[in-house]
Amino acid sequence: MKEVVLITGIGKRLGYALACDLLNKGFGVIGTYRSVYPALDKLRDRGADLYHVDFYQQENVNQFISQITLAYPSLRAIIHNASDWLPDASKGDNKEHSHAEIMHKMMNIHVAIPYQLNLAFQQQLEHCEPGPADIVHISDYVAEKGSKKHIAYAASKSAMNNLTLSFASLLAPKVKVNSLSPALLKFNEWDDEAYKKKALAKALLPIEAGFEEVIDAIHLILKSNYMTGRNLQLDGGRHIRS
Numbered sequence: 294m295k296e297v298v299l300i301t302g303i304g305k306r307l308g309y310a311l312a313c314d315l316l317n318k319g320f321g322v323i324g325t326y327r328s329v330y331p332a333l334d335k336l337r338d339r340g341a342d343l344y345h346v347d348f349y350q351q352e353n354v355n356q357f358i359s360q361i362t363l364a365y366p367s368l369r370a371i372i373h374n375a376s377d378w379l380p381d382a383s384k385g386d387n388k389e390h391s392h393a394e395i396m397h398k399m400m401n402i403h404v405a406i407p408y409q410l411n412l413a414f415q416q417q418l419e420h421c422e423p424g425p426a427d428i429v430h431i432s433d434y435v436a437e438k439g440s441k442k443h444i445a446y447a448a449s450k451s452a453m454n455n456l457t458l459s460f461a462s463l464l465a466p467k468v469k470v471n472s473l474s475p476a477l478l479k480f481n482e483w484d485d486e487a488y489k490k491k492a493l494a495k496a497l498l499p500i501e502a503g504f505e506e507v508i509d510a511i512h513l514i515l516k517s518n519y520m521t522g523r524n525l526q527l528d529g530g531r532h533i534r535s
């Protein structure tokens with residue numbers, strides 16, 4: 294019987310890379326996606342079970358919970374990867390979202406969704422044999438430092454790290470719960486050279502870590518039988534540098 298891992302936000306970048314890695318290593322993969330990407334068909338062809346879920350639509354979330362509850366009696370792990378990285382619209386800017394909307398979205402995707410899925414799938418995680426199962430919250434270095442340009446995002450990632458403490462206590466010993474807090478993994482295609490230079494200079498190790506850094510850390514957590522309630526900071530020494 295394959296060990297099944299649920300990954301949120303599987304359509305691109307880290308979520309997609311992690312899904313490919315776990316499939317390569319013989320895991321079963323359940324994934325949620327919001328936007329449709331051609332790469333999703335590659336995951337389906339390899340047996341991934343994909344669900345179209347916009348976590349900002351509660352009815353989507355409720356339906357997803359019902360579907361997984363019916364289809365999966367046990368889960369090896371849940372990886373909370375889905376994330377929106379919205380800047381705080383400053384005064385006068387052409388605001389796509391109000392400040393209230395930005396904070397609501399950030400708290401929704403990084404806190405309310407992991408909270409709901411962890412409680413909804415608690416039994417499936419506890420039924421994992423031989424156990425223990427895992428929950429991994431993918432957070433961010435700025436959760437401990439703050440961010441003047443992503444205030445709501447950083448606050449929500451800090452709250453996500455608090456979920457790790459509460460769920461580690463609630464679910465032990467059948468389920469381990471940990472956070473991963475990367476700093477710079479991968480730029481986006483819209484990042485210009487000036488931004489990249491400034492971002493790289495913030496860490497003692499001035500590199501894009503790459504998604505493998507997180508994937509390797511997830512396997513370390515899955516293999517551990519003694520780490521729970523902790524936050525692995527994958528930040529290139531940024532906590533010293535800046």
Ligand SMILES: NC(=O)C1=CN([C@@H]2O[C@H](COP(=O)(O)OP(=O)(O)OC[C@H]3O[C@@H](n4cnc5c(N)ncnc54)[C@H](OP(=O)(O)O)[C@@H]3O)[C@@H](O)[C@H]2O)C=CC1
Pocket residue numbers: 301302303304305306307308325326327328346347348349373374375376377378402431432433434474475476477478479480
């Ligand atoms: N990249 C980096 O350098 C760093 C990343 N991190 C964290 O690592 C994780 C992965 O990062 P990365 O791959 O760059 O993230 P991306 O922003 O590139 O991808 C996030 C994924 O989450 C999905 N998502 C966002 N909002 C929703 C929603 N409302 N409903 C459903 N799905 C949603 C996106 O879907 P869609 O494609 O539709 O937008 C996308 O697939 C994130 O948690 C991020 O905060 C932390 C530090 C650095």
Ligand SMILES: Nc1nc2c(c(=O)[nH]1)N=C([C@H](O)[C@@H](O)CO)CN2
Pocket residue numbers: 375376377378433476477478479480481484492
């Ligand atoms: N959901 C996301 N969160 C974050 C991203 C991202 O692309 N999506 N990127 C970062 C990096 O620190 C950024 O500087 C590199 O573009 C942080 N969080």
